[in-house]
Amino acid sequence: MPLLKIDDQEIETKAGETVLSAALRSNIAIPYYCYHPALSIVGQCRMCLVEVKGAPKPLTACSTTVTPLPPDKKIDGKYDMVVSTKSEITRRAQRSVLEFLLLNHPLDCPICDQAGECQLQEYSYTYGDPASRFDFEKVHAPKRVEIGPHVVYDGERCIKCTRCIRFCSEVTKTGELTLAERGVHTLVEAFPGRKLDNPYSVCTVDVCPVGALTSREFRFKERVWFLQSANSVCPECARGCSVRYDTYKGDVLRIVPRENPEVNAFWMCDYGRLLSERLKDIPRRDRPGIRTEKGWAFYSFEEFWPIFAKRLQASGNSPFGAVLSGRMTLEEMAAYKLLAAKVLGNSAGTALNIASGADDDLLIRRERRPNLAGARRMGIAVSEENCDVAALLKNKRRAIIIREDVVGDAPVPQRPAVVKALQETELLVVAGDAFTATAELAHVYIPLAAWHEMEGTTVNFMGQLQKTARVLLPPRNRRPFYDAVSAWLKASGEEAPEGGFPAWFAEVKKAVPELSNKSLRDLLPRGLKLSEVAP
Amino acid sequence: MAETLKILTRAVGMQNSTAIDTYMHGGGYEAMMTALHKMSPEQVLGEVKASNLKGRGGAGFPAGLKWSFLPRKREGDKQEPRKFLVCNADESEPGTFKDRLLIENDPHQILEGIIIAGWATQAAGCFFYIRGEMPQGAKIFQRAVDQAYSRGFLGKNILGSGFDFDVWVCRGAGAYICGEETALMESLEGKRGQPRIKPPFPAGYGVYGVPSNINNVETYANVPHIIKNGAEWFKAIGAPSLPGPRLYGISGHVNRPGVYELPSNTTLRELIYDFAGGILGGRPLKAVIPGGSSTPVLRADQIDVTMDVDGLKSVGTMPGSGGVIVMNDTVCMVRALHNLMEFYAHESCGQCTPCREGTHWLELLIARIEAGEGKPGDPERIAEIAGNIMGRTICPLGDAAAMPAESFVRQFKDEFDAHVKEKRCPCKATPMTSRI
Numbered sequence: 001m002p003l004l005k006i007d008d009q010e011i012e013t014k015a016g017e018t019v020l021s022a023a024l025r026s027n028i029a030i031p032y033y034c035y036h037p038a039l040s041i042v043g044q045c046r047m048c049l050v051e052v053k054g055a056p057k058p059l060t061a062c063s064t065t066v067t068p069l070p071p072d073k074k075i076d077g078k079y080d081m082v083v084s085t086k087s088e089i090t091r092r093a094q095r096s097v098l099e100f101l102l103l104n105h106p107l108d109c110p111i112c113d114q115a116g117e118c119q120l121q122e123y124s125y126t127y128g129d130p131a132s133r134f135d136f137e138k139v140h141a142p143k144r145v146e147i148g149p150h151v152v153y154d155g156e157r158c159i160k161c162t163r164c165i166r167f168c169s170e171v172t173k174t175g176e177l178t179l180a181e182r183g184v185h186t187l188v189e190a191f192p193g194r195k196l197d198n199p200y201s202v203c204t205v206d207v208c209p210v211g212a213l214t215s216r217e218f219r220f221k222e223r224v225w226f227l228q229s230a231n232s233v234c235p236e237c238a239r240g241c242s243v244r245y246d247t248y249k250g251d252v253l254r255i256v257p258r259e260n261p262e263v264n265a266f267w268m269c270d271y272g273r274l275l276s277e278r279l280k281d282i283p284r285r286d287r288p289g290i291r292t293e294k295g296w297a298f299y300s301f302e303e304f305w306p307i308f309a310k311r312l313q314a315s316g317n318s319p320f321g322a323v324l325s326g327r328m329t330l331e332e333m334a335a336y337k338l339l340a341a342k343v344l345g346n347s348a349g350t351a352l353n354i355a356s357g358a359d360d361d362l363l364i365r366r367e368r369r370p371n372l373a374g375a376r377r378m379g380i381a382v383s384e385e386n387c388d389v390a391a392l393l394k395n396k397r398r399a400i401i402i403r404e405d406v407v408g409d410a411p412v413p414q415r416p417a418v419v420k421a422l423q424e425t426e427l428l429v430v431a432g433d434a435f436t437a438t439a440e441l442a443h444v445y446i447p448l449a450a451w452h453e454m455e456g457t458t459v460n461f462m463g464q465l466q467k468t469a470r471v472l473l474p475p476r477n478r479r480p481f482y483d484a485v486s487a488w489l490k491a492s493g494e495e496a497p498e499g500g501f502p503a504w505f506a507e508v509k510k511a512v513p514e515l516s517n518k519s520l521r522d523l524l525p526r527g528l529k530l531s532e533v534a535p
Numbered sequence: 536m537a538e539t540l541k542i543l544t545r546a547v548g549m550q551n552s553t554a555i556d557t558y559m560h561g562g563g564y565e566a567m568m569t570a571l572h573k574m575s576p577e578q579v580l581g582e583v584k585a586s587n588l589k590g591r592g593g594a595g596f597p598a599g600l601k602w603s604f605l606p607r608k609r610e611g612d613k614q615e616p617r618k619f620l621v622c623n624a625d626e627s628e629p630g631t632f633k634d635r636l637l638i639e640n641d642p643h644q645i646l647e648g649i650i651i652a653g654w655a656t657q658a659a660g661c662f663f664y665i666r667g668e669m670p671q672g673a674k675i676f677q678r679a680v681d682q683a684y685s686r687g688f689l690g691k692n693i694l695g696s697g698f699d700f701d702v703w704v705c706r707g708a709g710a711y712i713c714g715e716e717t718a719l720m721e722s723l724e725g726k727r728g729q730p731r732i733k734p735p736f737p738a739g740y741g742v743y744g745v746p747s748n749i750n751n752v753e754t755y756a757n758v759p760h761i762i763k764n765g766a767e768w769f770k771a772i773g774a775p776s777l778p779g780p781r782l783y784g785i786s787g788h789v790n791r792p793g794v795y796e797l798p799s800n801t802t803l804r805e806l807i808y809d810f811a812g813g814i815l816g817g818r819p820l821k822a823v824i825p826g827g828s829s830t831p832v833l834r835a836d837q838i839d840v841t842m843d844v845d846g847l848k849s850v851g852t853m854p855g856s857g858g859v860i861v862m863n864d865t866v867c868m869v870r871a872l873h874n875l876m877e878f879y880a881h882e883s884c885g886q887c888t889p890c891r892e893g894t895h896w897l898e899l900l901i902a903r904i905e906a907g908e909g910k911p912g913d914p915e916r917i918a919e920i921a922g923n924i925m926g927r928t929i930c931p932l933g934d935a936a937a938m939p940a941e942s943f944v945r946q947f948k949d950e951f952d953a954h955v956k957e958k959r960c961p962c963k964a965t966p967m968t969s970r971i
Contacts, residue, residue, distance in 0.1 A: 182882070
């Protein structure tokens with residue numbers, strides 16, 4: 001394989017590998033804008049120009065492949081290519097390209113939404129000149145163009161790297177975008193009569209290295225350096241995209257994809273991303289409650305469990321009908337199983353399979369819940385697609401609904417038959433992160449932490465086990481279902497795992513033998529591939 | 536005074552010169568028949584290689600060598616790999632108007648060259664991409680193609696040789712950049728005309744991704760003569776570094792502007808003073824651009840060189856497309872450069888950074904100097920910016936814009952400095968409307 005030398009470092013290259021890719025995997029800094037590992041190579045920005053020994057002019061590292069030289073022509077007797085990222089020629093090329101890029105780029109970083117995560121800022125700091133030599137009026141271009149329902153385009157900040165255009169033509173294959181005009185008036189436009197409205201449109205904002213494309217939902221909400229971030233998993237379909245939640249003062253402001261070749265490459269769909277918006281509309285109650293003839297009474301958790309335990313005892317010992325959800329983590333499922341065995345009269349729970357639409361070629365799955373594959377692995381039944389909840393609860397005097405599927409597209413009590421079935425129960429316990437219409441029908445309501453408020457593990461449709469994070473602290477006493485179960489078991493005089501997530505993860509390990517020798521550390525950052533067939 | 540050659544331009548001025556009968560009456564299509572019936576593709580290729588025919592579009596790459604890059608049928612292959620020829624008739628370089636003369640006066644000569652090249656490379660057909668602003672030429676060439684089809688010179692099984700070859704005439708939409716070979720191919724495919732990154736070169740990935748060879752109109756026009764008269768005959772014409780007849784289009788301040796067919800060992804002085812009749816109004820010569828606006832400019836004292844590669848290289852310039860632009864002492868060089876830079880800034884496709892931003896910056900700086908608002912250091916900055924564009928872009932348009940900028944400032948530094956210092960033009964030329 002060709003031997004490449006970059007500065008003082010020797011790199012054994014792979015067949016057909018480019019200088020830039022060899023440098024990136026060897027942690028050698030070469031600046032670039034238009035290059036993106038998932039997109040075709042166009043060599044347009046010229047930022048990655050480097051001096052290559054023997055070449056008459058600097059070459060773009062992104063498009064220059066390292067080809068083997070005949071043995072007698074090797075440089076210094078052994079190298080097939082010698083590249084310098086620090087020589088005067090390279091430095092001058094980098095400085096001049098940056099100067100060109102900034103000529104007509106507005107220097108209003110203080111009010112730019114990209115500030116803090118802008119490649120132009122970062123490279124200017126590292127490679128650029130401190131002062132601008134351009135003493136003319138900058139070229140003006142359209143600003144605040146609503147190029148799509150979720151994306152806003154700023155023609156002045158755009159550096160014409162065409163990553164967004166290539167994303168639309170190569171990844172989603174929808175081809176909405178193009179360059180228009182020529183020369184310094186060049187700008188990105190949607191084709192006439194079209195909008196950037198494909199299901200992955202906001203990924204263009206992710207790939208935009210500057211502030212030219214901004215997300216309509218997030219733009220100007222907060223300066224990025226004030227955001228607190230946590231890596232987690234998207235709960236909106238069976239893909240379970242690796243994501244990062246960005247939060248500020250207790251609110252999720254945006255959700256962005258994390259690179260994970262095993263799951264979602266670099267992308268995520270707009271629907272999953274806009275969960276951050278839908279979270280705002282969830283009706284919540286922070287305290288557990290019990291409904292009597294006089295109406296709802298809400299308690300602190302300390303008061304609640306003894307009262308609840310009594311109510312439970314009074315309700316007899318017929319098995320609970322249990323409706324579970326693919327939004328429960330593996331730990332919550334393990335907790336349910338323990339609860340079912342000890343307190344719920346050996347109830348057999350069924351996780352609802354919520355489905356809509358169709359699988360697409362990229363990420364979106366018809367199965368809309370993140371952890372149904374996990375349920376199957378945990379030995380929990382998964383219902384038919386969009387099954388009849390009324391049938392599941394038929395002839396059940398006692399019932400429990402955990403993490404009712406309401407945040408998405410299919411709340412349980414859509415049909416009168418379901419409402420009737422719920423009303424006919426003598427004891428209906430609803431444990432969930434939202435206080436929904438179903439909760440209103442319940443006799444007991446246990447508030448839970450939401451998906452992004454707890455640690456847990458989840459398995460996607462391909463068997464990838466990933467860890468979710470406690471992105472935000474749940475308000476007040478809301479806890480993951482497994483913690484509620486610990487308290488419940490204790491109140492019922494049973495023994496229960498103590499210590500929250502790690503203790504319950506140990507329970508999961510008991511149920512999934514493949515995990516027995518794995519630690520939580522093994523799950524980061526990309527997760528763990530479980531074997532194909534569920535044990 | 537030497538005579539002009541009458542090889543490529545022999546039909547110019549002839550009555551009904553575009554008709555196939557006129558062309559064949561003068562011995563036209565004989566070379567094609569020789570090639571198809573008496574020569575193997577390899578022999579034709581060998582002859583063109585031996586002639587050292589260099590591309591006439593501006594870069595001067597040896598045509599035969601370029602043809603040989605196309606993939607050929609290997610032993611065991613059932614059929615010839617699919618490939619195309621492209622004829623670049625997007626003649627847009629400022630100061631260049633030689634291809635237009637050939638297209639409008641002698642289309643069959645070009646077509647014959649294309650068919651011979653098709654035979655030599657065993658291509659499936661040729662796209663004739665003609666500049667959108669030449670509707671007349673497109674019409675004439677299309678008629679020539681139709682006539683050739685009707686005689687069986689194009690289409691299936693040409694003259695019983697078993698060789699199939701088609702020609703399609705395509706019109707451009709008015710962009711200078713589409714004269715660049717890969718931008719032309721993008722445009723042909725109906726995409727935005729912007730150059731592709733190389734490699735892959737057209738011989739590996741050309742029109743519609745098919746291996747392609749692209750040559751200039753004048754290059755193809757030379758081919759029938761090489762086949763007819765032999766490589767030795769061809770090489771005997773002109774200087775060894777640029778053999779064969781060559782068309783020089785001379786414009787600007789000369790008494791007889793026009794296209795002259797000359798051997799390349801003619802000097803620039805002979806072209807200007809003997810053939811083109813000297814400087815308009817008998818005034819002194821100031822500057823000459825020798826090969827289309829992109830080639831570095833020469834001063835009046837640098838014209839005693841032959842117009843081949845070596846001769847022009849000795850004064851730091853190149854033969855380019857053969858478009859000679861002559862300027863007398865009334866021309867303000869700042870203004871002339873402003874004119875050029877306005878063109879390049881306007882025509883930059885905008886995809887790569889140094890050219891998109893650099894040409895615009897150059898235009899602004901030059902306009903400022905011309906308007907008498909130049910600042911000390913501006914001429915030096917022009918040279919520096921040109922240096923930052925040069926060799927840093929995807930396609931040669933960056934170089935094409937940088938070379939005149941750098942050379943104008945270098946060759947006429949006094950004039951640029953005088954503009955900055957005296958805040959006016961020393962040659963009292965009226966400035967172009969200032970854009971600042």
